[in-house]
Amino acid sequence: MGFVATDVDGTLTTAGVLTAAVVEAIGALAALDVEVLPVSGRAAGEVLGLVRYLPGVRRGIAENGQVLVEADRALTWLAAPPDRAAIEAVAREIAAGQGDPLVLAPDWFCRVGDVAFERAGRPDSAIAPLAEAASQRGLHVVWSSVHIHFSASPPDKGAALMKVLDSIGIARRSVLTMGDAPNDVGLFVHGRFGPSVGTHDVRAHSAYMTSLPAFVCAEREGAAFLTVARALLSSRGA
Numbered sequence: 001m002g003f004v005a006t007d008v009d010g011t012l013t014t015a016g017v018l019t020a021a022v023v024e025a026i027g028a029l030a031a032l033d034v035e036v037l038p039v040s041g042r043a044a045g046e047v048l049g050l051v052r053y054l055p056g057v058r059r060g061i062a063e064n065g066q067v068l069v070e071a072d073r074a075l076t077w078l079a080a081p082p083d084r085a086a087i088e089a090v091a092r093e094i095a096a097g098q099g100d101p102l103v104l105a106p107d108w109f110c111r112v113g114d115v116a117f118e119r120a121g122r123p124d125s126a127i128a129p130l131a132e133a134a135s136q137r138g139l140h141v142v143w144s145s146v147h148i149h150f151s152a153s154p155p156d157k158g159a160a161l162m163k164v165l166d167s168i169g170i171a172r173r174s175v176l177t178m179g180d181a182p183n184d185v186g187l188f189v190h191g192r193f194g195p196s197v198g199t200h201d202v203r204a205h206s207a208y209m210t211s212l213p214a215f216v217c218a219e220r221e222g223a224a225f226l227t228v229a230r231a232l233l234s235s236r237g238a
């Protein structure tokens, strides 16, 4: 049995698309008893789609670690369920104060705990002041390649993953983690898991990441995942 916990956007996807090659690689890993567990900032509803339809994928962590999603099972909260309306109000106030109004991510109806806004091409340097202002109001901000997330509990994909692994009896150090952006830092914290791998894209965000992966691929996005998947497959004789 093997285990890969991976971010989705910019790690499994390339230019926003889950390619046939990546879907095939996930299936090939599953056939060799390597479970791929998506750990995403995306909405619970969207992660449910991945869990239901990707070959061999049984469960996923959504909304930057707030919930565990399994097909045909009730959602499991991994953080305290928040007051989303209150978070949204404070987030809008902070952004308006900076002259930079935020647009709520249209997937809000698929979310259960997270408050996400469109990143809309903002550079890291433009989001960092929002994070600073949010921390003064007791909120946390983290961002991916596509969204800016505000939350009441610290967004920590890695803490959520540790809870899930412990509950299903998988040794943390046997798990390979992958990601591409600042919202993946929890997957990269030294000592939490087995090998941690970043796509090449982490290099561009490293100034805004408190932990960096042990290994960084030469490839970007889904091509990096394919490199890792092929290495795992070949190490298992495929």
Ligand SMILES: [Mg+2]
Pocket: 007, 008, 009, 010, 011, 144, 145, 179, 180, 181
């Ligand atoms: Mg990502």
